[in-house]
Amino acid sequence: MQCIDLFAGAGGLSEGFKRAGFNILAHIEMNPSAALTLKTREAYYYLREHHQLYKYKKYLLGEIDRETLYSFIPNKILDKVICECISDNTIEDIFNKINNLLKNADNNQVDLIIGGPPCQAYSTAGRGRLPDKMKNDARNYLYIQYIKFLEKYRPKMFIFENVLGIFSAQNGKILEDINYRIDRLGYTMDVSIVDASDIGVLQKRKRVIIRGIRKDLNLNMIELNFQSKRKNFVLKDLWEDLPLLNAGESKNGKVYIKKPNKCIKSLHLREFGWDILTWHNSRPNNEQDLKIYKICVQTWNDKRKKLKYNELPLELRTHKNCKTYLDRFNVLDYEGIAHTMVAHIAKDGHYYIHPDLKQNRSISVREAARIQSFPDNYYFENSRTAAFTQIGNAVPPILAEFIANNIKEILERRQF
Incomplete structure (x- = not known):
């Protein structure tokens, strides 16, 4: 079965669907760094399939x-990544590129479209920060571009992923319009709320999943079964094999300090024989931040209490505002799971302070990637900031695989 990934980001959805046996015909992504990450991931899969993974490791x-x-990868593989912003001005060009890919594919039809427009315009946090509550943000209407792909390729099913704020965006009018347009195209849709932690991701991450089926297929939805698959793993288990870091330090290469434990194996973070660690890089911090981190970690370890900004010593406060945004600093819980990973981690790590007092830093890129359930052989291209942004915006691959298996079960009930 063949699918197109729209607004693909770093490829979390693609990764999960590929694991479930879908062929990704094309990834459409506007961000150049994320598009390179997608190409590098395609290179990984091509070289693994052809028993040349040593070339990827050399990289x-x-x-x-x-x-x-x-240069080791055929153009037809790299061309699957289309780095363009989806708009009225570009959509025909994107269609042409997809059509060329279809001509060379074993299956010349699109079975599934997956993806989710950038969520900032639907985010309640985003609306709260801006005076116009993002009513004039063009990203509000990218769902219309998504629907144009449904109209063009008539897939059997689609997956539309987004934040919970889509329910309240423009007082519910966005979701109403999506439903109206989908119905007119001849699809029925089902809306679910999922929490990635329920299926094994070590992170509280609630998302809206809209599944659609073409009416003429006479297929029924199979309920997304959210029975917990978590095995009481915690962040300490997730990072057990990673070397200790100081702020601003990097430890990459063949530097794992332990063999993978049950947690790491069950989440498929280190496949058998994988020995190269990448992006175990932590950002540098100034002395003031490090003093704050130390106090926050000590308070958390001693009292299991999060330190509010107005509780910091006066000499460590740099803002006069001590009435709002008091949770500027947040320590991750070694004995629990993470709060939601967001792209703001690219700007600073204050909300993701490492719980080990000896290390006294915010989490590394690889630690963030593991929270999102990306395997260690997944390489994020370009800068540390770009990598953090890609990770924060991503769909956890384990969540994507869970959804993909549900879609696969629905489609396999009928022979096409």
């Missing part, structure tokens, strides 16, 4: 550059 170890890595 991760810095023995060859990206251009050399891509």
Whole structure:
């Protein structure tokens, strides 16, 4: 079965659907760094399939550059990544590129479309920060572009992923309009709320999943079964094999300090024989931040209490506002799971302070990636800031795989 991933980001949805056996015909993504990450992931899969994974490892170890890595990969594989912003001005060009990919595919039809428009315009936090509550944000209407792909390719099903704020966006009018347009196209849709932690991701992450089926297929939805698959793993288990870091430090290469434990194995973070750690890089912090981190971690360890900004010593406060946004600093719980990973981690790590007092820093890129359930062989391209942004915006691959298996079960009930 063949699918297109719209607004693909770093490829969390694609990764999950690929694991479930879907072929990703095309990834559409406007961000150049995320698009390179998608190409590098396609390179990984191609080289693994052709028993040449040593070439990918050479790239991760810095023995060859990206251009050399891509030279090993056929253009038809790299061309699956279409780096364009989806708009009225570009959509026909994107359609043409997809059509060319379809000509060379074993299956010349699109069975499934997946993706979710950027969520900032629907986010309640985003609306709260801006005076016009993002009513004039063009991203509010990217769902219309998504629906144009449904109209063009008539897939059997679709998946539309987004934040809970889509329910209240423009007082519910956005979701109403999606439902109206979908119905007119001949699809029925089902709306579910999922929490990634219910299916094993070590993070509280609630999302809206809209599943759609073409009416003429006479297929019924199979309920998304949210019975907990978590095995009482905690963040301490998730990071057990990673070397200790100081703020501003990096430890990459063949530097794992332990073999993978049950948690790491069950989440498929280190496949058998994988020995190269990448992006275990932590951002540098100034002395004031490190003093604040230390106090926050000590308070959490001693009292299981999160320190509010107005409870910091006066000499460590840099803002006069001590009435709002008091939870500027947040320590992750070694003995629990993480709160929601968001793209703001690219700006600072104050909301993701490492719980180990000896390390006294915010979490590394790889630690964040593991919270999102990305495997260690997943490489994020370009800068640390770009990597954090991609991770914060992503759909956890384990959540994507869970949804993909549900879609697969629905479609396999009928022979096409």
